[in-house]
Amino acid sequence: MTHAAIPVTHVKPVAMWGVTGVAVLFGAIFAGVMIGETPLPPRMVLAVFANRLWDAGHLVDPIDAGIIWSYRLPRTLVAAACGAGLALSGVVLQALVRNALADPYLLGVSAGAGTGAVAVSILGLGGGLIGISAGAFGGAALAFLLVAALARAAGGGSAQLILAGIAGSQLFNALTSFFIAKSANAEQARGIIFWLLGNLSGVRWPDVSLALPAAAIGLLACFWFARAMDAFSFGTSSAASLGIAVRPVQAVLIGATTLMTAIMVSIVGSIGFVGLVVPHAMRFIVGPRHGRLVPASALAGAVFLIAADVVSRILIPGQVVPIGVVTALVGAPGFALILLHNRRRP
Amino acid sequence: MRLAARDLGWTTGGKRIVDGVSLDIEPGETLGLVGPNGSGKSTLMRLLAGLAPRPKGTVQLDDAPIETLTRRQVAQRIAFVEQIADTSEALRVRDAVELGRTPWLSALAPFGEQDTQIVDDALAAVDMLAMAGNRWSTLSGGERQRVHIARALAQRPRLLMLDEPTNHLDIHHQLTLLRLVCRLPVTVVMALHDLNQAMCCDRIGVMDGGRLVACGPPAEVLTPQRLAMIFRVQATPLHDPFDETTQFRFRCLEDDI
Numbered sequence: 001m002t003h004a005a006i007p008v009t010h011v012k013p014v015a016m017w018g019v020t021g022v023a024v025l026f027g028a029i030f031a032g033v034m035i036g037e038t039p040l041p042p043r044m045v046l047a048v049f050a051n052r053l054w055d056a057g058h059l060v061d062p063i064d065a066g067i068i069w070s071y072r073l074p075r076t077l078v079a080a081a082c083g084a085g086l087a088l089s090g091v092v093l094q095a096l097v098r099n100a101l102a103d104p105y106l107l108g109v110s111a112g113a114g115t116g117a118v119a120v121s122i123l124g125l126g127g128g129l130i131g132i133s134a135g136a137f138g139g140a141a142l143a144f145l146l147v148a149a150l151a152r153a154a155g156g157g158s159a160q161l162i163l164a165g166i167a168g169s170q171l172f173n174a175l176t177s178f179f180i181a182k183s184a185n186a187e188q189a190r191g192i193i194f195w196l197l198g199n200l201s202g203v204r205w206p207d208v209s210l211a212l213p214a215a216a217i218g219l220l221a222c223f224w225f226a227r228a229m230d231a232f233s234f235g236t237s238s239a240a241s242l243g244i245a246v247r248p249v250q251a252v253l254i255g256a257t258t259l260m261t262a263i264m265v266s267i268v269g270s271i272g273f274v275g276l277v278v279p280h281a282m283r284f285i286v287g288p289r290h291g292r293l294v295p296a297s298a299l300a301g302a303v304f305l306i307a308a309d310v311v312s313r314i315l316i317p318g319q320v321v322p323i324g325v326v327t328a329l330v331g332a333p334g335f336a337l338i339l340l341h342n343r344r345r346p
Numbered sequence: 347m348r349l350a351a352r353d354l355g356w357t358t359g360g361k362r363i364v365d366g367v368s369l370d371i372e373p374g375e376t377l378g379l380v381g382p383n384g385s386g387k388s389t390l391m392r393l394l395a396g397l398a399p400r401p402k403g404t405v406q407l408d409d410a411p412i413e414t415l416t417r418r419q420v421a422q423r424i425a426f427v428e429q430i431a432d433t434s435e436a437l438r439v440r441d442a443v444e445l446g447r448t449p450w451l452s453a454l455a456p457f458g459e460q461d462t463q464i465v466d467d468a469l470a471a472v473d474m475l476a477m478a479g480n481r482w483s484t485l486s487g488g489e490r491q492r493v494h495i496a497r498a499l500a501q502r503p504r505l506l507m508l509d510e511p512t513n514h515l516d517i518h519h520q521l522t523l524l525r526l527v528c529r530l531p532v533t534v535v536m537a538l539h540d541l542n543q544a545m546c547c548d549r550i551g552v553m554d555g556g557r558l559v560a561c562g563p564p565a566e567v568l569t570p571q572r573l574a575m576i577f578r579v580q581a582t583p584l585h586d587p588f589d590e591t592t593q594f595r596f597r598c599l600e601d602d603i
């Protein structure tokens with residue numbers, strides 16, 4: 001029967017990859033909860049999960065239970081959400097801007113978030129009514145609006161968006177340094193620089209309830225528009241002739257990406273290189289079609305950031321290395337490898 | 347599908363690139379657009395396909411004004427092969443042709459067996475089936491052109507717009523492409539540079555300075571007088587006894603001065 005043959009050949013690999021992906025993600029989350037300065041045995045982690053999820057009543061040291069449930073699990077979940085979100089932002093921007101360099105940080109979003117955070121924490125903007133995260137979100141949105149307006153005024157092409165993003169990033173980074181130099185004492189300056197380099201140690205459950213939905217919505221939007229992003233391969237004009245409503249699709253995808261990045265940056269600070277390296281590495285493995293690139297990048301980004309967070313916790317005993325430093329230390333050589341591998345042959 | 351354009355115009359930087367073009371395209375016909383470089387052929391085709399921003403005038407597809415259709419609905423009717431379109435993505439030939447199915451698919455209507463068949467047919471039509479797995483970056487200019495045309499065919503349009511489709515093609519593929527295009531049961535509008543090849547169209551439109559200065563059967567439109575005026579060449583009609591056709595041989599008018 002031909003009818004039976006279709007699902008067997010077509011659906012099975014998709015389902016298989018889906019199950020594998022989810023298994024890998026759960027494995028990474030589990031490892032992220034286990035590994036740390038005090039390694040915790042898998043049985044204890046399972047026991048705590050069982051206690052929390054269905055009152056299993058296993059006997060666990062309450063301090064260990066606290067580390068697992070209130071500290072490591074939310075931290076690992078946020079790392080996964082941020083990694084997926086930043087990687088997806090990179091996928092979207094590289095597809096729409098048609099530039100391999102595009103990533104959420106290039107468009108000034110993270111620089112603006114930094115300025116917003118500094119304005120709140122050092123200048124006291126908002127009079128204590130708004131937190132650092134809210135300040136970062138406002139700064140990110142403001143920076144992106146400025147960059148988008150400048151790019152539009154300059155003609156609205158993808159090169160213009162990148163150039164405007166560079167100008168915006170420089171401006172907001174300079175503002176951040178200016179505020180720090182002008183008003184911060186040594187203690188504050190150290191704290192804010194630490195935050196700017198990315199930091200997950202303050203993450204708790206409320207952050208999870210912000211980061212997970214943001215990543216989920218971003219993933220859904222990317223799945224929904226996977227074909228549209230494929231259609232941009234030959235440029236916007238070609239996309240239009242393939243039936244893509246170019247402006248609305250660009251607006252929705254870039255808007256969602258900015259929102260997602262702003263939320264992530266406001267929770268964990270700026271973590272570079274994920275949005276740049278992960279999509280390129282995944283293109284290399286699963287190819288350029290977005291039907292595969294989107295889930296692969298989301299998964300790889302999540303696993304990559306969980307791993308980077310673990311490394312940042314255990315690299316120097318008794319001290320947390322900023323996660324942005326870890327991602328850059330791994331990401332820069334990784335990117336160099338991809339560059340060398342993809343070099344154009346004469 | 348019938349396309350009716352009235353008083354089409356497009357202005358940029360205060361310059362009229364296309365001006366006052368009215369044109370009816372009948373179902374199933376092949377219309378060739380000829381004209382010197384920069385005469386507005388590409389822009390007119392973009393206007394006809396509803397792809398140019400801020401157009402003047404109206405385009406009707408059957409009875410629907412084009413601006414009342416969504417981009418997706420237009421793309422289900424009209425496929426457009428641009429003069430230049432390149433990618434830096436590591437796409438393969440089949441990927442590029444599968445893009446042609448975009449207007450027929452959605453997140454809820456995924457790529458199916460029938461789409462695979464249509465893509466295979468399109469690849470076969472341009473003689474690229476054997477190269478379906480090759481990377482875009484490794485293709486020659488002519489092979490890329492054929493893949494673009496396959497992509498447009500995979501779109502299963504009722505109107506096919508080709509902007510200088512024979513560019514980059516070797517003579518064999520130029521002729522097979524034109525034969526393919528003329529035999530397709532769809533309406534075709536194509537910009538051509540080779541006036542002898544344009545003779546195989548049902549009608550020819552001549553563009554000059556953004557205006558459609560003549561439109562009709564090839565023998566009526568491409569007269570030696572008009573060719574002298576528009577292209578500044580002297581055209582000598584020659585008889586080819588092989589298939590009893592008339593071909594032009596051209597000389598630069600300036601040469602005679």
Ligand SMILES: Nc1ncnc2c1ncn2[C@@H]1O[C@H](COP(=O)(O)OP(=O)(O)O)[C@@H](O)[C@H]1O
Pocket residue numbers: 358363381382383384385386387388389390
């Ligand atoms: N987007 C644009 N901006 C400015 N000038 C344009 C644009 N598109 C086309 N032109 C100009 O319009 C004229 C006609 O272009 P085109 O339609 O491509 O001619 P053809 O295809 O007949 O060679 C050219 O002089 C070209 O420089």
Ligand SMILES: [Mg+2]
Pocket residue numbers: 387388389429509537
């Ligand atoms: Mg042209």
